[in-house]
Amino acid sequence: MTTSAPDRLDVTALFQRLTGGGQVSIVDVRTPAEYETTHIDGAVNVPLTVIESHAPQVAARLDGDVVLMCQSGTRAEQARRRLTAAGAGGLRVLDGGVEQYAVTGGDIVRGRARWSLERQVRLVAGGLVLAGLAAGLRAPKARWLAAGIGAGLTFSALSDTCTMGRILSALPYNRGPRDHTPAEIIDRLPAITA
Known part of the structure; x- marks a missing residue:
């Protein structure tokens, strides 16, 4: 397994873990619209804004091998720091985004095309x-x-x-087809079994 740091995981290592039968949970912290556009098959969308406002509840649902991802790694790293401070352990940030994961042969889901949040920030x-x-x-x-x-x-x-980016993520364009409540988003995470 190739990693650049203990809290990072590259797309090749993620692909190998997923295709090798490893149990890996992928949490996509991008906006619902970015997630709708394209995401790694099996990833759960928990936007950074939800993590920022509900970190203890999200951290309580994360267990095992969890990989956080976004477009470039910046938001995923912010989420990792926030969730680690709230008690979550074993979190890693994916180096490379969805498109880089697709290059390795990974399954991605494509939907309605929208601009990434980073591209919107550059435009504005x-x-x-x-x-x-x-x-x-x-x-x-x-x-x-x-x-x-x-x-x-x-x-x-x-x-x-x-x-x-935080301001732009609140715009209707960056919401998914239906805006979910934080409770609905958190409920999509797998429950920890004791």
Whole structure:
């Protein structure tokens, strides 16, 4: 098994574990819309926003070998930290996303195509910077918008968080076909048997 760190797992190792009959639970922390677009077959969608607000309840349902995944690993790592602090153990973050897993030959489920949250953040941030610079041609103080976005992106990288992503994830576009309550989402996780 190849891993880059004890709390990380690469897509090849995940594929080998799943095809080798290993018991692995995959928790996809992306938005419901991203999950609907494409996800690893058998993965359970528990958005990061639910984990942030209900970490103890989610952690209580996780047992055994659990792999957290998202588009790039950032949200999955945030979820791992939050769930570990709430008492969950043995959590790993998948290095590589759904598309990388598909390259290894893994089964993925494709649905309605939507933009990933990271792509939406790049569009909004870039659009706001361009708008600030364009408006700055007439009103120089409008360039502060571009500076503010740049500062926000810098803070986002340094803190490994994304406030803009959190705001965008609440938009109707990023919800699935039906918005589930946190209790419904948590109930989809396998119950721990004693």
